[in-house]
Amino acid sequence: MFAVVGAAVVIVSVIGGYVGNGGELGVLFQPFEWLIIIGAAVGSFVIGNPKAVVLGFGKALGTLLKGSRHHKDSYLELLSLLYSLFKLAKTKGDLALESHVEKPEESSLFQKFPRFSADHHSREFLCDYLRLLTLGTNNAHEVESIIDAEIESHQHEIGLIADAITTMGDAMPALGIVAAVLGVIHTMGSITEPPEVLGHLIGGALCGTFMGVLLSYGFVSPIGRILAITYKTESEYLSCIKCCLLAHMMGYAPQVSIEFGRKILPPHIRPSFMELEETVTNLPPD
DSSP states (O other): HHHHHHHHHHHHHHHHHHHHTOOOGGGGOOOOOOOOOOOHHHHHHHHTSSSHHHTTHHHHHHHHHHHHSOOOOHHHHHHHHHHHHHHHHHHOOOGHHHHHHGGGGGHHHHHHHHHHHHHHHHHHHHHHHHHHTTOOOHHHHHHHHHHHHHHHHHHHHHHHHHHHHHHHHHHHHHHHHHHHHHHHHHHHHHSSSSSSHHHHHHHHHHHHHHHHHHIIIIIIIIHHHHHHHHHHHHHHHHHHHHHHHHHTTTTTOHHHHHHHHHTSSSSTTTOHHHHHHHHHHTTOOO
C-alpha cells in the first residue's frame, strides 16, 4: 500500500510541477522513447539474470504490494509454537517430537498454529532441525554453524531478485540517453524544417533522458530497495527460530528459550515480555 502511495506522490509531484510551470503535457507522450527505454531494460534484465530470477520477477511484484509476511502477530504465533514444542520435549524427551516433525501437516500440535503451518519453507526449516534433535544431535555450536550457512544461502537466493531490479534501475538513465541520442539522430534528418517543428522534435528527444532518470530514481531503484528490505525479514524470521532452537539445545527452560528469540526481534515488531507470557499461558491444552 505504501508503495502505491509513494508512486502516486512521485507522479503527481513531477507531472504537476511540470504542468504548473506552463509545460505542455502532450510533449511528454513519447511512446517510442518509452519503448526503447523499457524494452531495453527488460531485455538486459533477461540477459543478465538466471531463469529463476527472471521467472521470480512477477512474484516479487506481489511481495512488493503485500509487504512483509512477518509482524508482531506472526512472531507471537511462532514463539508460541516453539514454546509448545520445547515444553513437549522437556516433558517427554526429544523423541516425542518425532511424530510431529515427520508429518507436520498431520500434526495436531502444528495445526494449532495455521499461519506458520501454511508457510512451507519455514515449517520445513524448523522440522529439519527438530529432526536432528530426535536423532540425538546435541552440539549447539555445530548446529549453529549449519543454520547460519543455510540462512545465508537462503538470503542470497531471494536477494538476487532485488539486486537484479536495482541493477536494472541503475541502467535506466543510460538507456534514457540512448533514447535521447536516437531522437536527436531522427531530428537531424529534419534539419531543414521550420524552428517550431525542430523544437518539437528536440523536446521529444530530450524526453528520453527525462524518462530514463525518472523511472530509475523514482520507481525501479526504490522497488529494488524495498524488496531487499522485505526479503531481509525472511532471514530475521529464520534467525528467531535459530536462537530459540539453540537455547533449547543448551538446556534452557521453554519460557527462557523463546525469550532468547524474542529479544533479537526488531523493536517495531517485538512483542513485550508480558504479551508473550500471556499468549503462551493461554495456549489451548495439548
